Amino acid sequence: MNDTVNNETRATERDQAVAAAMADIRAIAPGPAERDQVERILARLIELAAHHDLFPAGDFPPLDDDQRPSTMYRLAEDDDHRFALYVNSCRDKTEAPVHDHTTWAVIAGIQGQEINRFYTVTDEGTPEQIDEKVVEAGTGVALVGTDFHSIHIDGGALNFHCYGLALEQLDERRWFRPSDSTWQTTMAPGKIAEARPGRR
Numbered sequence: 001m002n003d004t005v006n007n008e009t010r011a012t013e014r015d016q017a018v019a020a021a022m023a024d025i026r027a028i029a030p031g032p033a034e035r036d037q038v039e040r041i042l043a044r045l046i047e048l049a050a051h052h053d054l055f056p057a058g059d060f061p062p063l064d065d066d067q068r069p070s071t072m073y074r075l076a077e078d079d080d081h082r083f084a085l086y087v088n089s090c091r092d093k094t095e096a097p098v099h100d101h102t103t104w105a106v107i108a109g110i111q112g113q114e115i116n117r118f119y120t121v122t123d124e125g126t127p128e129q130i131d132e133k134v135v136e137a138g139t140g141v142a143l144v145g146t147d148f149h150s151i152h153i154d155g156g157a158l159n160f161h162c163y164g165l166a167l168e169q170l171d172e173r174r175w176f177r178p179s180d181s182t183w184q185t186t187m188a189p190g191k192i193a194e195a196r197p198g199r200r
């Protein structure tokens with residue numbers, strides 16, 4: 001079997017594994033997801049990430065023409081923009097400042113390490129760290145829409161990011177800007193590469 005056939009076989013098997021996972025996730029959280037549901041979604045994504053052979057880093061290269069240090073590959077999104085799954089591919093270092101999502105958000109590791117810090121917002125309106133977790137193969141984090149986190153990668157990482165609603169639809173999110181201690185709502189998502197069946 002040559003490389004082209006291998007690549008096509010892997011892509012087909014990956015599409016099927018992603019479709020099965022997203023069907024399960026739709027069933028877990030048909031409406032807004034609470035803590036128990038996001039934890040079940042996380043368990044399902046860790047199961048998907050365990051298929052290392054279907055998600056090799058070489059299939060998700062950080063795009064050279066992207067000015068951002070990491071690239072999102074869209075693996076799934078419903079027609080109504082719900083249930084969006086991405087592979088986030090970071091070549092080396094990246095940081096995301098403190099933010100919420102306004103929908104549920106689940107991250108599961110494939111390779112490398114992504115540090116997630118969690119925050120509460122004080123009465124003065126500033127974030128205060130309350131927890132930290134390392135996302136790597138076999139682990140992940142699960143957030144409801146009102147949770148705040150920041151992301152820190154050093155040394156490259158590949159992981160799943162799954163959201164109740166696609167990133168382009170999340171225009172009410174809050175991002176904390178430490179330079180002047182203000183909250184922004186206008187941070188547009190970076191370039192998103194298509195990895196859905198029939199759209200690659």
Ligand SMILES: [Fe+2]
Nearest residue numbers: 099101105149
């Ligand atoms: Fe986030």
